[in-house]
Amino acid sequence: MSTLAPAALVVSLLLAAVTTHAAAAEPAPVAVAPPPPASIATAPTPAQPTWQDRITLAGLYAFDNNTGRDVGFADLHVFAEAGELTSLPVGAVIDGRARHFTAPSVDDRLTLVEGNVRLGRARDPWRLTLGRQLVRPLANTEVDGLKLDRQLTESTSLFVFGGLAPHPQTGAFDNELAIAGLGIDSRGEGANQSGGAVASTFGGKLDRAYLNHRAFLSFGREWTFSTFTVVDLVAPQPLVRYGTNAKVDGGLDLTSFNALARIRPARWWDSSLVLSHNHTVLPNRWWSDYLAAERKKRGFIIDGEEPLGTRLSSARFTQTLHVGAELAPYARLRYDRRHAEKLDGGEARAGLKWRPRWGYTDLAYAYRDTFGVPTHLGEAMVGVDETTWGIETGVTALYGRRVREPRPAAAFNVYGSLWLGLGPLADNLKTVHLLGEYQGFIDRGALFHTFFVQVAHRI
Secondary structure, eight states: OTTHHHHHHHHHHHHHHHHHHHHHOOOOOOOOOOOOOTTTOOOOOOOOOEEEEEEEEEEEEEEETTTTEEEEEEEEEEEEEEEOOSSSOEEEEEEEEEEEESSTTSOOEEEEEEEEEEESOTTSSEEEEEEEEEEGGGTTEEEEEEEEEEEOSSSEEEEEEEEEOOOTTTOOOOSSEEEEEEEEEEEETTEEEEEEEEEEEETTEEEEEEEEEEEEEEETTTEEEEEEEEEEEEESSOSEEOOTTOSSSSEEEEEEEEEEEEEEEETTEEEEEEEEEEEOOOOOHHHHHHHHHHHHHHTOOOSSOOOOOOEEEEEEEEEEEOBTTTEEEEEEEEEEEETTTTEEEEEEEEEEEEOOTTOEEEEEEEEEESSSOEEEEEEEEEEEEOSSEEEEEEEEEEEEEOTTOSSEEEEEEEEEEEEEEOTTTOGGGTTEEEEEEEEEEEETTEEEEEEEEEEEEEO
């Protein structure tokens, strides 16, 4: 166990080194003719303003006929981005959502996802962004502050950011958490990587510090590799604890790790292996303070901290054989390990995919062991995916013994979805799309419905 975090970080960094080398090994630029003499040179064409927007209205409703309880919400999501607003390279982004819940016990929520002004174009040597923003190279870290980018090459940039962190629970502006970090973002043909370091403080003391790294490497269609790693440096329950004389509490922990290797040496052969390890982040200083305040508000106190957090490792191997242009039988093996409880689980699955011209189907059987609870599972799915519309429906049947129940029982999950582009109806509706989804879970007379509807407009 104690070698997981260093080993995962080494794998990620090795892939990063190969990625950087691959991105740097691009062919030298081809020489071009010199510009015309100044006497006949024309003035540069001013950059034209750019604009894109997206408006999404969605609603979800769920009903349980066994208890008679229902829950639902309506969600409005608005996104707009503008560039070259003036003669200067100025751009702006606004991204927000409003959500109304049908349950009176749940407060409505108005959240600003992003709202910032950017000085500098995409490939300028320097760029400065002010306001609420997502630092995407560092797993969408949120910050209310500033971010400074330095473009080193056509494909590589360095950045540093700092400010206040939004409220982790509600997304509201908050002045209790300060956050800062730095990183690198490199993107080339067939090789990408990004990563860096982030630290946050609460009450003037270190709250969390972690390293984040993501890499992707492709050698044509045949070989594909990717990794994603998050290593916490002051984790409350670490894999590697610092010495007793250390100036900080906690230790080194592998919070999240995911590695994918996909090999396709021939058109009819497709193999993939996925390794993952996740540890639910335990309450740090901010969360401990927030939970204590919520308990006090509700009028009860729990003696001591509850043992929170689950460490789970998983390995999944999938083998697919393409028989002709339409048939693809496949097999999948998965192994899961819950380390704290020392429980093992897994799944063995076999299926057949059929992809005719009109759509696609998938039939599968699986035997699943959910940490001591065995289940037989059968699935059938069929769908049609056209240019302006698509439909998918399926059913999953489960049969097995429940926790604390001696007799096995059956349950069913039925689902369906439909998407439709309104362009064929009218030219001014080309940017409007509809999406509808239904899911029903049937279990010994109980029926749980979920309905979801979305209308989206995008330019």
